[in-house]
Each structure stands twice: as C-alpha cells, then as structure tokens.
Amino acid sequence: MAENGAQNELLVVSSSPHVKTRDTTQRLMGDVLIGLAPAAAAAGYLFGSRALMIMAASVGTAVLAEHLVSRMGHKRTTIGDLSAAVTGLLLAFNLPPSVPPWIPVIGSAVAILLVKALFGGLGGNFLNPALAARAILLAAWPVHMTAWIRPFDLVGTATPLATLVPKGVAGVPLPSYLDMFLGRIPGSLGETSALALLAGGLYLLWRRVIDWHTPVAFVGTVFVLTWLLGPDGIGTGDPLAHVLSGGLMLGALFMATDYVTSPVTPRGRLVMGLGCGLLTVLIRIYGAFPEGVSYSILIMNVATPLIDRWMTPRKFGMVKTA
Amino acid sequence: MSVKTFTRGGVHPPEHKEPTAGSPIREIPPAPEMVVPLSQHTGAPCEATVAVGDRVMAGQKIGDSEAFISAPVHSPVSGTVKAIEMRRVFTGAMVRCVVIAPDEHQEQAAQTERRDWRALAPDEIRSIVRQAGIVGLGGAAFPASVKIAPPKDKPIDSVIINGCECEPFLTCDQALMLLRPDDLIEATRLLIKVVGARRGYIGIELNKPDAIELLASKLKEDPEICVVRCEVKYPEGAEKQLIKAVLDREVPPGKLPSEVGALVHNVGTALAILDAVAQGTTLTRRVVTVTGAVARPGNLEVRVGTPVSHLIEQCGGFAGQPGKVILGGPMTGWAIEDLGVPVQKGTSGVVVLTREYMDAHPTLACVRCGKCVEVCPMGLMPNMIGIYAERGRYDDAEKWNAMDCFECGACAYVCPSKRPLVDCVRKSKQAINEKHRRQREAKS
Numbered sequence: 132m133a134e135n136g137a138q139n140e141l142l143v144v145s146s147s148p149h150v151k152t153r154d155t156t157q158r159l160m161g162d163v164l165i166g167l168a169p170a171a172a173a174a175g176y177l178f179g180s181r182a183l184m185i186m187a188a189s190v191g192t193a194v195l196a197e198h199l200v201s202r203m204g205h206k207r208t209t210i211g212d213l214s215a216a217v218t219g220l221l222l223a224f225n226l227p228p229s230v231p232p233w234i235p236v237i238g239s240a241v242a243i244l245l246v247k248a249l250f251g252g253l254g255g256n257f258l259n260p261a262l263a264a265r266a267i268l269l270a271a272w273p274v275h276m277t278a279w280i281r282p283f284d285l286v287g288t289a290t291p292l293a294t295l296v297p298k299g300v301a302g303v304p305l306p307s308y309l310d311m312f313l314g315r316i317p318g319s320l321g322e323t324s325a326l327a328l329l330a331g332g333l334y335l336l337w338r339r340v341i342d343w344h345t346p347v348a349f350v351g352t353v354f355v356l357t358w359l360l361g362p363d364g365i366g367t368g369d370p371l372a373h374v375l376s377g378g379l380m381l382g383a384l385f386m387a388t389d390y391v392t393s394p395v396t397p398r399g400r401l402v403m404g405l406g407c408g409l410l411t412v413l414i415r416i417y418g419a420f421p422e423g424v425s426y427s428i429l430i431m432n433v434a435t436p437l438i439d440r441w442m443t444p445r446k447f448g449m450v451k452t453a
Numbered sequence: 454m455s456v457k458t459f460t461r462g463g464v465h466p467p468e469h470k471e472p473t474a475g476s477p478i479r480e481i482p483p484a485p486e487m488v489v490p491l492s493q494h495t496g497a498p499c500e501a502t503v504a505v506g507d508r509v510m511a512g513q514k515i516g517d518s519e520a521f522i523s524a525p526v527h528s529p530v531s532g533t534v535k536a537i538e539m540r541r542v543f544t545g546a547m548v549r550c551v552v553i554a555p556d557e558h559q560e561q562a563a564q565t566e567r568r569d570w571r572a573l574a575p576d577e578i579r580s581i582v583r584q585a586g587i588v589g590l591g592g593a594a595f596p597a598s599v600k601i602a603p604p605k606d607k608p609i610d611s612v613i614i615n616g617c618e619c620e621p622f623l624t625c626d627q628a629l630m631l632l633r634p635d636d637l638i639e640a641t642r643l644l645i646k647v648v649g650a651r652r653g654y655i656g657i658e659l660n661k662p663d664a665i666e667l668l669a670s671k672l673k674e675d676p677e678i679c680v681v682r683c684e685v686k687y688p689e690g691a692e693k694q695l696i697k698a699v700l701d702r703e704v705p706p707g708k709l710p711s712e713v714g715a716l717v718h719n720v721g722t723a724l725a726i727l728d729a730v731a732q733g734t735t736l737t738r739r740v741v742t743v744t745g746a747v748a749r750p751g752n753l754e755v756r757v758g759t760p761v762s763h764l765i766e767q768c769g770g771f772a773g774q775p776g777k778v779i780l781g782g783p784m785t786g787w788a789i790e791d792l793g794v795p796v797q798k799g800t801s802g803v804v805v806l807t808r809e810y811m812d813a814h815p816t817l818a819c820v821r822c823g824k825c826v827e828v829c830p831m832g833l834m835p836n837m838i839g840i841y842a843e844r845g846r847y848d849d850a851e852k853w854n855a856m857d858c859f860e861c862g863a864c865a866y867v868c869p870s871k872r873p874l875v876d877c878v879r880k881s882k883q884a885i886n887e888k889h890r891r892q893r894e895a896k897s
Contacts, residue, residue: 143776144545144790146876148862149783149806150466150621154824156817156869212817254818254870395823395836444832446854447461447693448705 156253159390160213162340166331167220167385173314173324177282178228182320186223189235193219196243200252214253218242221261224321224381225425226268229280229287234272238264258432259392262425279317290317292377292421295369297362311375322381325374332384341388344400345407349383350374352408360416379411382424392432399435399442406431456659458684459694462830464863466621466687466784468660472750473624473742475663478632480754483530483555484763487756488540488795489515490548494588495595496522501551507534510562512735514586515551524596524798525586528562529737529756530555543780543787543794550795553758562735570730575647578730585729586736586798590721591615591690592781594799597722601647603711609648610714613699614641614723616657616664617683617690620782623802625740626720628752630657630664633724634671640727641678648716653678654699660685687784688861692717694830706857721801736798745805746772755796762792764803776808784862817870825864825874831857835864835874842877847888850881858882 174182197215201208209215219239226235242264250256269276281288294305306316314324322328335341354370361367373379378386387393387407394403407427414423431438492498499516503509509528517525532555540550570578583598603609614637618626630637641653655672657665659682669680681699683689693704695717702713710717718726721739728734737757741764744750748769755764761778765771779786780800796803825835833854841849858878865874 141775142778142788142790142792143808143811144788145777146865146873146879147779147783147785147787147860148466148866148875149777149779149786149788149804149811150866151814151871152464152466152867152869154867154869155814155871156820156822159820159822159869214820252818254820390820390822393821395821395826395834397823397827400823439834439837443834444461444826444829446706446833446857447697447831448703448708449832 156214157212159340160217162335162338163217163385164213164220166335166340167217167224167321169327169330170224170321170324170381171220173327174224174228174320177314177323178280178285178320181285182228184232185226185228185230185235185320186220188232189223189226189239190216190219192236192239193222193243196240196248200244200248209253212253215243218247218260220321221385222264225261225265225319225378227276227279228285228320229278230275234268234275238268241267254391256391257435258429259386259389262386262429262432265425266429281317282315282323288317290376290421291372292415295372295376296415296421305369305372308371308375311372316376318376319378319381322378325380328380328384332380335384335388341384342397342400344397345387345393345404346383348401348404349387349407349411350379352405353379353411356408356412357416360412373415377415377422378424382407382411382428386425387428387431392435394435394438394442396439396442396444398444399438402438402442403431403435406434456682456684457656457698458686458689459697459830461832462828462863463686463688464828464866465685466866468685469622469744470624470627470660473744473752474627474661475631476624476628476751478628478740478752478754481759481764481767483559483756484759485554486535486760487530487532487553487555487758488760488793489526489529489551489553489758490540490542490795490797491516491526491550492548493526493594493757493797493799494524495593496520496524496599498549499523499526501537501549503534503551505534505537508532509534509553510560512562512737514584514735522596522599524588524598525584526551526757527586527735527737528553529758531558531560532556541791541794542797543789543800545787545790566733568731568733570643570727571646573730575649578643578647581730582726585725585734587722587725587729588736588798589719590725590739590799590801591719592785592799592801594797597718597726600716600718601644603648603709603716607711608714609650609711609716610652611700611716612641612644612648612650612653613695613715613717614653614655615690615692615695615717615719616655616661617695618661619658619685619687619690620784620786620802622744622804623742623782624744625742625752625801627661627664629720629724629740630661631667634667636724636727637668637720638671638678640723643727643730644716644718644723645677650716654681655679656681656683656689656695656699658683658685658689687863688830691830691859691861693859706854739796739798739800741796741800742802742804743768744802746775746807746810747805748772757798758795760793760795761789761803764796765792765805771805773807775805776811777806779804779806784866785860814871816872819872820870822869824867824869828863828867830861830863831859833858835878838881839872839874839877842881847881847884850877851885855881856885
C-alpha cells in the first residue's frame with residue numbers, strides 16, 4: 132500500500148456508473164428557452180415593443196426572485212439552471228399584451244416565491260408556477276387580465292375563442308384559419324402563433340426534451356371532442372378553430388409537458404394529455420370562462436402524483452398469465 | 454440476418470473500445486507479491502488450506518469451502534506463502550487473503566491428462582468445474598458449478614454464450630473470441646451437454662463484426678449452435694436482457710434464468726470451463742483489458758492476485774493525471790482508491806479515466822424528466838427509489854421495487870440532474886435486507 136501512496140491520494144472514488152451523458156438540467160432548460168424563442172419573436176412582431184417589455188419584466192423578475200431566494204437560504208444562486216427564466220417567459224406568454232408592466236412583475240414574484248420556492252424550489256412545486264401565477268393574477272386583476280388587443284394596431288377587441296364558444300360574443304366573425312395559424316389574432320402574448328409554437332415544439336421533440344404523448348393526446352382530445360360537441364349537435368363543431376385558438380398549442384407543447392408538474396411515465400403522460408384535453412373542452416363549452424387550458428393543466432398537475440402511482444411501467448418479467 | 458435486442462429501455466454510452474479492440478492478448482509476468490483473496494465469488498468465503506511458510510505450486514488449491522454456493526481458490530504462482538491476512542480488495546472491504554512471494558521456477562501443480570469431455574458424465578463435469586474454482590468472469594463472479602446444476606424441475610433447453618461485452622472500453626471477450634473461436638464452440642457444446650439443452654447461441658454485439666464473422670463462418674451449417682447478432686445497446690450483456698434478446702423470454706423478478714429454460718455464460722467463463730474439463734487447469738488466470746489513460750493499453754493475460762499497480766506498470770504507466778481507476782467497466786465497475794488491490798477472478802478490466810474525462814456537474818434536485826424511467830431495462834422508476842432513499846424512507850424504496858434493480862447504471866448515466874441513483878438503490882437494498890434479516894430473527 133505504502134509504495135503506491137503518492138498516487139493513491141489523487142484517485143477519486145464514487146459509485147458507478149463512472150460515465151454520464153453530457154445532458155444537464157441546465158441544457159434541458161436552455162433547450163426549452165430555444166423552443167420558446169420563435170413564439171417570443173412572433174410576439175414581438177405581432178404586438179411590438181409592448182410585448183418585449185412584458186417579457187423582459189417577467190423574465191427579469193423571475194430570475195431576480197430566484198436569486199434572492201437562494202441568497203435568503205444562504206445557498207449558491209440557482210439562476211444558472213435556467214428554470215426561473217423559463218417560468219418568467221412562460222408567464223409572459225400567458226398575459227394579455229395590454230397589461231401594465233407591474234402585472235408581470237407581481238406575477239413572476241408570485242410564481243417563483245409562492246408557487247416554487249415555498250414548496251422546495253426546483254423539482255418541489257406541484258403546480259406549474261407560471262400557470263398558478265396567472266390564475267392568481269386573473270383572480271386579483273380580472274379587468275387587466277381579460278383586456279385583449281388586436282395585433283399590429285393594438286385596438287381593443289374580443290378573442291376568437293369568445294366568438295367560438297357557446298357563451299361567447301355573438302356576431303363577431305371568426306378570423307381565417309390562416310390568420311389563426313400564423314397568429315394574426317388577438318390573444319395572450321405568446322399563444323397566438325400556432326406556427327411559431329409548433330416550430331419550437333418540434334425542436335423540443337427533436338432534441339428529445341419532451342416526448343409526443345402529452346401534446347398529441349391533449350390536442351387530439353380537444354380536436355375530437357370539440358368536433359363531436361358542436362353547437363348544432365354531434366359532429367357539427369369547428370375543431371380546427373378550437374385547436375388553433377386560445378392557449379391550446381402553448382399549453383399542450385410547453386405547459387402540460389413541464390417536467391416537474393407532469394407524470395414521468397409515457398402512459399402517465401398520455402393520461403395527462405387526455406385529462407387536459409377533456410377538461411379544456413368541458414370548460415370551453417360548458418364552463419363560465421371562454422378558455423380552459425390553464426385550469427385544465429393546473430387540475431391535472433394536482434392529479435399527477437396519483438397518475439404516477441397508477442400508470443407505472445410494466446416491470447420486466449411480469450408477463451401476463453392467462 | 455436479423456438483429457436482436459431487448460425491448461425495454463437501454464442507453465448508448467460512447468464505446469471507447471478502439472484503443473484495445475482486436476489487439477492480441479499478451480501475458481504479463483507475476484508481480485513480486487501476489488495477493489489472492491479467499492472470497493472472490495458470490496457465496497461463502499473459503500478457508501485457507503495452506504499455512505504461512507508453505508511452499509505452493511501454481512494451480513494448487515489454497516482455499517476451499519464446504520458450502521454449496523462457493524468456489525475454491527488456487528495459487529496463481531509457485532512460491533512461498535508469506536502471510537494470510539486481511540487486505541483491502543476493490544470494493545473497499547477488507548478480505549482475508551493469501552499473500553504469496555513467487556519463486557523463479559514457476560512450477561505447475563501436477564495436471565491431469567487431456568480428457569475427452571464427451572466421455573464424462575454431467576456430474577463428473579460439474580465436480581471438475583467446482584474443483585477448478587470457476588466463477589462467472591463477466592463480473593458477478595457467481596460459482597459456475599452452481600449455474601450448471603439447475604433444479605431438476607427446471608429443464609434447460611438453451612445455452613447462451615454472452616459475447617456482448619456491452620460495457621464501454623472493455624475488449625477482453627472480443628480478444629478471446631478472435632483468439633479461440635474453435636474452443637469457444639467446443640465449450641458451448643460441452644455446456645449444452647452438461648445441462649441437457651438442445652440449442653446453443655453465441656450473442657455478440659454488432660460493434661464486433663470481426664468476431665461475428667469468424668464465428669458465423671465456422672457455424673454456417675451447424676445444426677446446434679448459431680451466432681446471434683445483437684444491437685449495440687447497454688445493457689445488452691445483462692443476463693436477463695440477453696435472454697430476452699435471444700429467446701424472447703422474460704425471467705420473472707427474483708427468479709433465475711433456469712426459470713425460462715436458459716443458461717447464460719460469459720465467453721471467458723465458457724472457455725475456463727472447457728480448459729478445466731479438457732486439460733485439468735484451475736482458474737488462476739484471466740484476460741483483463743487495461744485501457745483509458747495508460748501509455749500502452751491492451752488485453753493482458755493476468756494471474757489472479759496481481760496488484761493493479763503491476764498491470765499499470767506493464768502498460769507503461771499512466772498517461773497523464775489519473776482521476777479515477779475503475780475495476781470492471783465504467784458502467785458497473787468499482788472505483789478503487791488503492792492501486793495495491795489485486796485482480797480477482799471477476800475483474801474484466803482496469804479503466805483509467807483522466808480528471809478531464811470525469812464530469813463534475815453538481816447533483817441537482819430531481820426535475821421528474823422521466824428519462825431514468827425511459828431507459829430502465831427492468832421497467833422500474835428509479836426517480837422514486839432515489840427520492841425515497843435520499844430521505845431514508847427505504848420501505849417506500851422497496852415498494853418502488855428497489856430489490857428488482859440489478860444496478861446497470863442506465864438511469865444514473867442518463868440523469869440530467871446527475872443524481873446518484875445507483876448509490877440510492879444500493880443503500881436501499883442494504884437497508885431492506887437488514888430489515889428482512891431482523892424480521893426473520895424476530896420470528897425464530
């Protein structure tokens with residue numbers, strides 16, 4: 132032992148495996164930011180400097196709040212994992228472009244301090260921080276949170292969803308599918324352009340940051356149910372308009388797929404998507420609000436521990452015997 | 454020709470086999486001091502059958518046990534027993550070892566004549582394998598004599614030779630397949646006979662095309678044995694996964710391969726069995742891949758009991774600053790702190806990683822990305838085991854099937870938060886075993 136002492140003290144001892152992927156949580160969050168970039172650019176294009184200001188205020192506050200929480204706990208700052216920046220940007224995407232700048236500041240502070248940090252920080256929260264913060268903002272400042280403006284000229288108006296659902300405003304014509312696909316419609320800041328969101332979502336699928344189960348089940352369920360539950364009976368709905376309007380694309384691709392608050396198994400993720408889709412349609416068609424994406428995701432967030440418990444993978448060797 | 458694999462989970466770590474792939478096996482001389490642990494296998498440890506000061510021959514038995522699950526150990530050299538004492542082995546544990554100073558003569562213990570294994574009864578073969586001290590050379594070191602004596606009510610129809618070598622860096626099985634293809638086929642026939650099987654398969658991953666081609670050409674029209682091409686995917690060479698790949702059968706949790714009529718032996722083990730039966734050798738040498746940050750990487754024929762430092766010297770020393778020295782492969786091997794620990798029967802490689810190669814990302818909280826669930830070949834949820842083990846809630850870890858994990862490391866390999874999931878499983882297993890032991894004691 133003695134003759135090797137000089138070399139021995141330099142050796143690291145740790146548990147296997149001794150090789151790891153280069154993937155880190157930071158890289159995954161960075162990929163989510165890249166995935167959100169097209170929609171952020173679309174928001175800037177459609178709603179101008181107002182959109183950029185809201186996104187900056189939201190992201191800035193979220194990152195600052197995360198930093199302060201780390202400091203208060205005398206820990207190294209955790210802003211480097213980029214999860215706070217993701218939360219901030221997602222919150223901004225869920226706000227009407229007309230909100231005053233203090234709304235995203237309060238919203239981000241609530242998201243990080245109340246919804247995330249109080250439950251243990253990264254990995255500990257059971258609700259999607261951005262969506263929970265949005266729900267609180269909607270309850271506290273309903274007027275600001277439901278004042279919609281048109282892209283480009285920023286004139287006040289109703290959203291297409293308000294026209295589409297039964298309890299909505301009558302007489303306003305629905306925009307063309309093309310306008311809805313490109314995002315030339317009123318709506319929350321980052322939700323209007325299905326094109327930009329799909330581009331970002333495909334990037335995340337390609338990078339294997341998310342898998343297809345939740346988005347496909349979510350959008351598919353909404354498509355089928357809104358077609359079935361049409362205004363004039365079974366099969367008279369306008370599923371395409373439902374899929375392209377409101378926060379569905381944003382919710383299905385970027386919010387319901389949030390790691391921390393959604394199931395971990397592929398089957399569980401299918402259930403997540405199905406449940407979100409079902410609840411969204413129920414709220415849109417039968418509920419008090421025109422939009423149900425955020426609440427459906429929040430409800431499924433709460434159900435996630437149960438889904439994880441029930442939707443476990445099949446254990447190797449547990450062959451079904453007849 | 455179709456390519457086979459297991460269906461659930463798996464990862465693709467970088468292979469790093471180039472430095473030693475296809476390089477011939479070179480024998481190295483014994484070290485000035487040989488340290489032979491009396492427990493190198495799964496099962497009961499041996500008692501020394503020699504005393505300090507005794508002169509021993511190479512191949513002579515120096516430790517044995519009466520227990521069914523055990524394997525005797527033999528002297529790798531001729532020389533003098535200097536000490537029988539506790540020494541550190543690769544796991545970090547202290548194990549009783551026979552320390553031998555080799556002499557110049559290197560005399561072999563008396564060997565039997567060449568034997569024709571076809572003339573021997575299965576029980577005679579099992580007895581020879583037991584006496585030769587053969588254990589699984591793939592890493593687990595389970596006594597081979599036990600494996601080839603399956604329960605009477607569990608007939609074996611298929612013998613699978615494991616040539617997957619799915620661990621990165623390691624190439625010792627590949628080297629053996631290239632050097633001794635005819636012997637490997639012979640060994641497979643021997644195993645088929647011993648357990649009364651009908652078919653033999655040699656499973657090899659596609660990243661060893663030379664070995665596949667060589668063995669397939671020799672088995673072209675063979676009615677009994679065939680080569681199975683396996684996808685390059687970790688852990689293809691894990692026993693249960695290989696059975697799934699080759700036979701499409703799943704060994705139930707907690708059961709042995711005999712449950713589904715299969716026997717799996719690693720390439721090196723099969724050859725050791727043939728050598729013992731046909732030539733009367735005992736297991737005192739094995740092929741070890743020494744690679745990574747060493748000057749001259751290679752596949753070495755090493756006497757069991759040789760200190761790791763001697764292997765490094767024989768490969769020209771370290772190349773650069775070593776960060777970690779691993780016995781076995783990087784996915785399941787053990788990082789050692791003391792280069793004086795000896796090579797054992799189950800030591801398949803010495804892999805030296807530089808500090809630069811080792812990544813030092815901090816451990817973060819689980820973000821529930823589900824990647825560990827996706828890659829787990831056993832269909833477990835390592836995230837849950839990790840979270841509960843971290844909080845000391847081992848009962849919950851047991852509910853999430855910690856005991857069914859065979860510690861392949863795919864989950865920890867893929868975890869973006871760099872969580873020590875295998876470590877969590879090991880701690881859970883220890884606590885769970887301890888709990889069950891206490892419960893049994895309370896009952897009796």
